[in-house]
Amino acid sequence: MSGTPYSWALRVQTWRIPKVLGIMLVGIAVGRRLAAGGFFENRKLFGKVLVAGLAVGVPATAVYAFVPGQGQASWSSLIGTVPLALTLAAAFVLVWPRAQPVLRHLVPVGRMALTNYLTHSMIGLIFFYGIGFGLAGTLSPPFFYGVALLIFGGQMLFSRWWLDRYEQGPAEALWRSATYGWGRKPLKTDSAG
Template sequence: MTAGEPAPAGPAPGKDRIEALDALRGFALFGILLANLPYWAGLPFASPEELKALAGRIDLQAFSAFFNFVLDGKFYTLFSLLFGLGFALQLDRLERRGADGLRIFRRRMAALLLIGCLHIFLIWDGDILTLYAALGFALPLFRRTSDRALLVWALAFLFGVPVAGVALCAAAGIEPGAPLFALASAITAAQGIDNAKIAPIAFVGHGGWHEFVVWQSTGWAYNYGERLDNWRIAKVLGTMLLGMLAGRYLLRGQLLENRRLLWIVLVGGLVIGVPANLAYAHLPPHSQASWSSLIGTAPQGLAYGAAFLLAWPHARAVLGLLSPVGRMALTNYLTQSVVGDLIFYGIGLGMMGRIEILFVYAIALVLYAGQILLSRWWLARRRQGPMEALWRRMTYGAPSGEGAPLAA
């Protein structure tokens, strides 16, 4: 390569990685696993008798309050933030090397969308990759926006659009997700099954491959119907835009080093998030479309991230154990889905509805500990995880270097 010739396009080299963000991504992935477990266990669609069996030795009302206060929505907030931050970092790195950053980013999102579609249709209907990829195509629209305007857009999508949308839809008697729910019922009916007579735990948890295929054929519609109802799509876009802003601060050396800013995010997030989430946990309706969830989820999730980064210099030896998991976020996220299917669905062990929720979380701890060990082992021998390597090959056309993970 001659002097002045642009560097070849390709993933960012390993020396450009930021270990604290890898660890934060690993932390977010752990939280997402914990938040997904009640679905696999069967809690959302269990009968009263099944709920008693699932509760076992714990008070289910207390568990529900804990889940809503601590877990629900907080960790996808962190993941979405890191995704937007990663866009800012990747575009900067590519353009500094003379590459067409936007073209490569769009290829990257197209590849992620394909992986997400395979995931949501074939493995698990709770997929988040399709949403991230679809919204990722919108991020370049904001790349020339000033910091102040970007913050305004982020807050508008994060709070203004969902709050106004819920209020307007309620006043007009509109249920945004209803058409998708109706479509799901029609798909089920077309396969000769009466949706109203399905007992979900018996159907997918204890059924075979036919039941699993039927479940997956409609799960995507229920998934996005719920996301329309609770306005998660707007909230995720708003959080991604906050991540873009954080990425700009990071590139200027004003994020990880700016402890005053991190303390402001931590304290502000707790001041807003804790009262709102206490209301969400204890006052009906316990819905992600309630004012308490719309107002409190993102600030508390951001407070988690700020607390993690503030603790990083003092607890790097411990928190750094999560870095390999974060570096292989795509591989580990997909692995969690496969393992969840094999443990809880009828195509595997069929444990849905048969394991007390306390033991379900014990399984999660074992699974995540295994992912820490396996990720560390793999990265000692390879430069990136297997799905990360595939994603980059789909993006760049040939394997090369290390590159940034799912959300960076």
């Protein structure tokens, strides 16, 4: 079996469809609560989600990560994926009001998301695949994470520098021009002259 039948069989075998459907249903429920207003002010709800998610998601995910033979169809993946995602979302909502002074440094990176995605993809190709240095599988996890943090730090600095001079990232400007018509929107900001 190959191609599309294999792809769908893998999705069914690993319970991907019910997991995604569950996440979509949670998203619908959250969307309705957001539309009704006052959702993010309910800190007690997010505290309960955080505790429940930690109690279920972290142990199951630890089993998935550290016990040999665990795959996407294993109980640890099935039980741990959604609660861990909800835990991270709840933690983000709870920390958000106090973290804004730190998180504001991520705004330029987010405004240039397409440019940064393409850039780190090219860097990954050069460093890890045969067209470049071929380092895939040769780096220890701490070193790999250190490299990832260096790349992201460089993207943060570059994004801030670029957006001080231009209204949007180069890939975003190209995308916008292709979508809305060439030559309608200048890349430079008024202050950049």
